[in-house]
Amino acid sequence: MTGDIVAEDREERLAAWLDDALSPADRQAFEAEMEADPALAALAVQWRENDRRIREALSGIAQRPLPEATLALLAPPDPVPHADNDNPRRMGRRIAWGLVAFGTLAAASLALFLNIGSGAAVDPLSQALDRTPSLAEASLPDGRRIVPSLTVRAADGRWCREYRSGETLTLACRGGDGRWMTEASGKGQGPESAETIAVAAGGSDAALDPAFQRLGAGDPVDAATETKLIADRWRR
Amino acid sequence: MAEKEPAGGKLRADILSVLPRLRRFCEAMCRHAGDGDELMQATVERALARGHLFVPGTRVDSWMFRIAQNIYIDERRRVARRGEHVPVEQIDPLPGVDGRELVEHRSELAAIHRALQSLPADQRATFLLVAVEGQSYREAAEALGIPVGTVMSRLARARSRIAILLAQGEGGEDDR
Structure with missing residues (x-):
């Protein structure tokens, strides 16, 4: 490198x-x-x-609700409507979602820790995808770090998540046995970290577009829905 | 300078998106959650006041980490002159977890904080950027304004010291 x-x-x-x-x-x-x-x-x-x-001990810090005082500093100078489709045209739907997610993270008390429980039979990647909210980072035992970026539902009813690991973007769907199976993978163009996914230009995830289409994926779920899915262990 | 050029909406949104990670960095740099949040607040204030200095197309996170580190080091110098001392053991509890988990988590977190606090601030910042925030050596070097080789040697020294301290902790610590 x-x-x-x-x-x-x-x-x-x-x-x-x-x-x-x-x-x-x-x-x-x-x-x-x-x-x-x-x-x-x-x-x-x-x-x-x-x-x-x-990393594990510190992971909870990035998931706690942010202090109001700091959020107030960052409030937009002019009030703008925040409806899903009202964002400036350069911001794709995933970006819009990312911003909504942060709003929700700030408002809701998300005491999610990545080291919940143990002994699950599924592989570490599946565990991470089960538990990690979008835009948070999970570390796998093999040293990989993944950052889920969105959650969608496929036409066949499965839940699917896009995540980034280094420069690679992957779309994986959750099977009935709790394992997340890779549906497609490609090289993302944008920067690779959690913070930029929320604001990156739409081109970086084009690699997965054919897979999204093939799966008949719907729009990404909002943060509250995703939080509930994680809490309910992806039971529909 | 503070009122000179208010940061635009794009920069605000970008800062907002890195805030959870900035908070983690700040809290891990400081001893207390409260100090970490103060450092984050000061970092955001300075970034907004100096928004015109941010180069579009470069990484907002690196820029913010750099500001935070500078404020931290300035503040520490100031405190050092005043001679203030805070015991490392005073670590704020985490909200939102049940009692047993809290004790276990606090104990682990206390050990981690102790190990981190035993590092010189420059090693701690470098370690946090690479090992916790996942920055590459080049990104960390840019954020901290140091050569890539220095990033690597700081990481080696930091990990070497952390290994000694965490291994000692396993030998029979009592921090509950």
């Missing part, structure tokens, strides 16, 4: 390896080094687990 980084020592290379910041060649060399050095491999596991613990 950033091949011009010169790692001075072993721990720096380990950090860069964890953050996927090594060039492919350096990455390969470092992985060979880890295979030959159990202590280094153990350190990698420990550091990754610590990162995960910290």
